[in-house]
Amino acid sequence: MKVAVLVTCINDALFPETGKAVFRLLRRLGVDADFPAAQTCCAQPMVNTGYLDEAVPVVRAFARAFAGYDCVVTPSGSCAGSARHQHGLVARRAGEPLDRGPKVYELSEFLVDVLGVTDVGAYFPHRVTYHPTCHSLRMLGVGDKPLRLLRAVRGLDLAELPAADECCGFGGTFAVKNAETSTAMGADKARHVRGTGAEVLVAGDNSCLLHIGGLLSRQRSGVRVLHLADVLASTEEDA
CATH class of the missing domain: 3.40.1360 (Dna Topoisomerase Vi A Subunit; Chain: A, domain 2)
Structure with a gap:
């Protein structure tokens, strides 16, 4: 292949x-x-x-x-x-x-x-919550595949994100043309993330993480953001 x-x-x-x-x-x-x-x-x-x-x-x-x-x-x-x-x-x-x-x-x-795998040999000893991005959720229908991959990561504590399927408000140019609405939506998402007690917010699109991560940073939440790939590529050697 x-x-x-x-x-x-x-x-x-x-x-x-x-x-x-x-x-x-x-x-x-x-x-x-x-x-x-x-x-x-x-x-x-x-x-x-x-x-x-x-x-x-x-x-x-x-x-x-x-x-x-x-x-x-x-x-x-x-x-x-x-x-x-x-x-x-x-x-x-x-x-x-x-x-x-x-x-x-x-x-x-x-x-x-x-590939037919869910356990990719990753190690990531942190409390994590996952945001399913709109295109992956609605356009592609990836379902729980990212969650299945995260659950198989050794050391990872996965916390459920409330209202996970709600948009974060980024939406590309939407965030520019409708800044106030976008910020309000992002604030809701950031509030839900903080409520999980997670150390790390994970998603499959860095564009959404850029938006949510900016809000979390300005709020001095202490929550960092990482792409799913970065978590799955982590091993004990990286810890």
Whole structure:
């Protein structure tokens, strides 16, 4: 199986350790994944803000970068959702057939559904709570796969997050265009996180963690945020 990793723009720019964690984790599980250097944006920001015509060359570049792979793994439900549900819309608008390229999997989907594992050999001795991001929950339907992976991590104490399925308020440009509403939604999420007594908030999208983490930091809550990949890649040697 020929596997490629879509690291995503936000991880490349702001959270490079998450991309590295994905490769460490996959290597530990026997997957020799590639990083196609030609990869750029998945086109989601353009599609979400209505710039479908401008998204056409970006989707073409995505298809070229990942041509020839059996599947693509990404540490983002948001970007996986865009590739699986928005690229076809862009191609139809351009009047072009979208060749069936490799399926794009969010990380937890790939681990559980493709590799068939939940125990990835991780060790993370901390109290953790998990926020299911909107695209992973609603667009991809990953269900409890991330929770199953977290429950198998040695040393991890998993606390249930109240109102977990409520949006954190980030929503990409929504947070910019509707800042007050976004902040209020994020404040609700941060309050629920603090109520769990968790040391670490985990999610599958660093974009959401950027938003919630900013609020938690300004509140001096002492709660840090980490991507699911960073937790699953952790071992006793890292402790």
